Structures are given as structure tokens and as C-alpha cells.
Amino acid sequence: MAPSFHQTANTVCVMDASSQLGFTLVERLLQRGYTVHAAVQQHGEEQFNALSADSNKLKVFPSDPFDYQSIIDPLKGCSGLFYAFEPPRDQPNYDEYMADVEVRAAHNVLEACAQTETIDKVVFTSSATAVVWREDRKSLDLDLDERHWSDVNFCRKFKLWHGMSKTLAEKTAWALAMDRGVNMVSINAGLLMTRDLSIAHPHLIGAAEMYEDGVFVTVDLDFLVDAHICVYEDISSYGRYLCFNRIIHTHDDAVKLARKLTPSAPSLPQRPDENYIQERISNKKLNKLMVDFAN
Numbered sequence: 677m678a679p680s681f682h683q684t685a686n687t688v689c690v691m692d693a694s695s696q697l698g699f700t701l702v703e704r705l706l707q708r709g710y711t712v713h714a715a716v717q718q719h720g721e722e723q724f725n726a727l728s729a730d731s732n733k734l735k736v737f738p739s740d741p742f743d744y745q746s747i748i749d750p751l752k753g754c755s756g757l758f759y760a761f762e763p764p765r766d767q768p769n770y771d772e773y774m775a776d777v778e779v780r781a782a783h784n785v786l787e788a789c790a791q792t793e794t795i796d797k798v799v800f801t802s803s804a805t806a807v808v809w810r811e812d813r814k815s816l817d818l819d820l821d822e823r824h825w826s827d828v829n830f831c832r833k834f835k836l837w838h839g840m841s842k843t844l845a846e847k848t849a850w851a852l853a854m855d856r857g858v859n860m861v862s863i864n865a866g867l868l869m870t871r872d873l874s875i876a877h878p879h880l881i882g883a884a885e886m887y888e889d890g891v892f893v894t895v896d897l898d899f900l901v902d903a904h905i906c907v908y909e910d911i912s913s914y915g916r917y918l919c920f921n922r923i924i925h926t927h928d929d930a931v932k933l934a935r936k937l938t939p940s941a942p943s944l945p946q947r948p949d950e951n952y953i954q955e956r957i958s959n960k961k962l963n964k965l966m967v968d969f970a971n
Contacts, residue, residue, distance in 0.1 A: 682920075683928065686711070686755050686756065687710065687711040687754050687755060688705060688710050688712060688713070688754055688755060688756040688757065689712070689714075689756070689757045689758070689760070689808075689907075690705070690712060690713070690714055690715065690718045690757075690758045690761070691715035691739055691741075691747070691750065691759050691785070691897065692700050692715065692716060692739070692741075692758065692760060692761070692762040693715055693716050693719075693724075693736075694716040694717060694723070694762070695760060695762050696868075696870050696871075697760055697801070697868065697896060697897065697901070697947055698714075698716075698760060698762075699723065699724075700898075700901050701758055701864050701901055702714050702724065702727060702734070703727055703936065704824075704901050704902075704905065705905070705951050706727055706733060706734060708905070709910060710733075711732070711733050711734070712733065712734050712735070712892060712918060713735050713737060713750040713751070713753075713754055714734060714735070714736045714737065714750075715737045715739035715746075715747075715750040716736060716737070716738060716739060716763075716787075717738075717739055717740060717741070717762055719818055719877075719914045719922065722785050723753060724736050725951065732826060735750075737739045737749055739836075741761070741781035741784055741785060742780060742784065743943060744784055744961055745943040746787060747784055747785055747788040747910050748779045748788050748791070748792065749756075751788055751789065751792040751794075751795060752794075753791065753794055754792070754794055754795060754796070755794055755795065755796045755797070756795065756797045756908055757769055757773060757789055757795060757797075757798045757799070758784075758797070758799045758801070758904055758908070759785050759798060759799070759800050759801060760801035760821075761778050761782065761801070761825060761845065762808040763777070763778075763897075764777065768925055769878070770837040770838045770841060770878035771837055772835070772837060772840075772929050774833075774837055775837070775840050775841040775845070775962075776786070776843045777841075777908045778842070779841075779844050779845050779848045782800075782846070782848045782849045782852075782857055783849075784843040786798070786848075786849050786852040786853055786856070786858060786860075787852060788857075789853075789858050790852070790856035795858070795906055796859060797859045797860070797861070797914040798853065798858055798859065798860040798861070798908045799846055799860075799861055799862075799904050799907055799908050800849050800860055800861070800862040800863070801844070801848040801862070801863050801865060801867055801904070802842050802863065802864045802865070802916075803833075803839070803864055803879065804844040804864050804865060804866045804867075804891075804893055804918060804919075804920065804957075805826060805827065805836070805838050805839035805842050805843075805879055806823065806825065806826050806839060806842040806846050806864055807820055807821075807864050807918060807957075808825060808839070808886060808889070808891045808957070809818055809826035809830055809831050809836050809843075809882070810822075810824065810827045810829050810830060811829060811835075812845075812888055813891070813956075814889060816955035816956075817871045819955070819956050819958040820891055820918075820956060820957045820958070820962070821870075821918055821957065821958045821961065822915065822916035822917055822960070822961060823845060823916075824844045824865060825847070826839045826842075826971075828840055828843055828913060829861060830846060831843065832866070834882070835881070836881055836882055837878060837881070838878035838879050838881060846862055846864075849862070852861070853952070860942050861907045861908075861913050861915065861916070861917065862915075862916045862917065863904055863907065863917050863919045864902070864905055864917065864918045864919060864920075865895050865919045865920070866893035866894045866895040866920030866922070867879045867892075867893070867895070868895055868897060868900060869894050869895065869896055869897070870896075870931050871950040873936065874935065874937060875938050875959045875963070880937070881883070885913040886924075887924055887925070887930060888953065889924070889956060890925055890953045890954045890955045890956035890957065891957040892923065892925070892964065893918075893920035893922065893923050893924070893957060893959075894920060894924060894933075895920045895921055895922070896921055896922075896923045899919075900919060900924055902966065902969060903909040903917065903962060903966065904965050905969075906963075906964065906965060906969040910965055910968075910969075912965070913965060915917070917959075917961055917962040917965070918957070918958070918959045918960055918961070918962060919959060919962055920957075923955050923957065923960065924936035924954050925952065925953040925954070925955050926953070927952075948949040
């Protein structure tokens, strides 16, 4: 088992902590003995009131990824950052302009980390959509994994705005991290199966094609949170990690997901000749790292 951080001695920042992923990360980190700076963009402090009886263990900061000072403040004194982009309230939908927004946010956050002397590690939340969208995806000899990148021009051509935004933002973060000497790892998450998931989620644009290609992956919230903490605590972690715990590759899988997304939709017809799709995606790198993770 690889050596890990002594979490009781660490103060970390979660940004944006108001999302379901962010809030659950804050909760789990507190349980593991961390002191947490919760940087929130869209909500106030009230949702965090019940999380910690010790006010010194949890501090909530208002944060705006386009206001440099509001990024710097919650990072002060922190040894690590868990960063996930949340679209601004006045621009909630992914379109051709969202990439510029997400790229600027990633640049600001990584620059702030470079200027914060205490930051030892950044866990950057990206998406599987920054991996799977390529012109040659059907002809590759190897399964898709974290070594692959989505093609920005391909995404633009087919209006896959989520994939384009995630790819450009993650590449921006990696370029800045390498240039500034920031220790960063990224989590390329599958579709997050939250309670309020709907057919309108931008990750689902192109879902049929991902399914047919055997690369449509989902991830449960608890597994995604464990993955974030694991790659932060394990000193051997490096680079990108494709993160999912389910591949939608059978007719039954597709039907169950469709019913969750659109409960009122009619049942999908059975298609025996397409009952099973060959899996073409792998998360072996993450699974290997998480073998000994104590959640």
C-alpha cells in the first residue's frame, strides 16, 4: 500500500462546495479529520451548518471563479484543493460560449494555486467527455482511457459543447500546472448519477453514440468522492484518472437509465441483435490505485 497523507494535519479547500459533489466532499473530508475551507459560488452558509460542531474545522467562503481575490482567500493556509467547475447562475446552459467561461475559471484557479505557497496538490474534476469524442474512436486498437483526449474540432463540428468545454478547460489547467510547477491530478468522471439528474444534462448530448461505441459510463456519487480523496491522499497518484463504476452497454442498462431520465416516456422496444455492446473504455489505472483505499 502506498504511503498517504496524514489527513488529520491537513487543511484543504473544496471549490465549488455548493454542488452535490462539493458538499459531499466537504462532509467526507470532515469525517476523515480534515479542516475544510468550503468555497461556495451559488449558495450561502446555511447548508453547511449541520456538518461540523467545531467551527474551527469548517470555514465557508463566498467564491467567484472570475474574482481572483475570492479564489485566493479560501486557499490561504490550505495544503490541497478539490476543484470542480459549476456554471454561473446567469449562464447555466452549455453552449458554444461556455468553453470560454470554463477555461477562464480554470486558469484563474490554477494561477491562484501557483501563488499560494501552502498548496501541495490540486485535484481537478474533469469529465469523461474530455476523453471519448474522437474521429478515430471506433478504429482504435486499444480501449479509450485517460491517455486519450477528445478532439476539440470534432466536438465543435457536432456541437458537443460539454466535451469541448471540459477538454479545453482541463488542457488549460494542465498547461498552467506544468508551467507553474503545481502538483495536479485530474478526475475524468462519467455521468454523475445524482438524484436530480435529468435528460437536460449537457453530458448526455451524444449519449446514443457513446452507448453504441461502448464508452457511455456513469459514476455514483460515493464512488466519485472516494476517488477524489484517494488520488489526493496517495502520494503515488499522477496525471489523469478516468472515473466510473458502471458502463451502459446492454439494452437493460439503457432502458433503466432512460426510465430514470424520462419516467413518463414509453418503454423502449427490445432489440435482440443489439442486446450487448462491447465495452471500449477502461478505468484500470484508478481501480489499481483504489484497491487499498480505506473509505
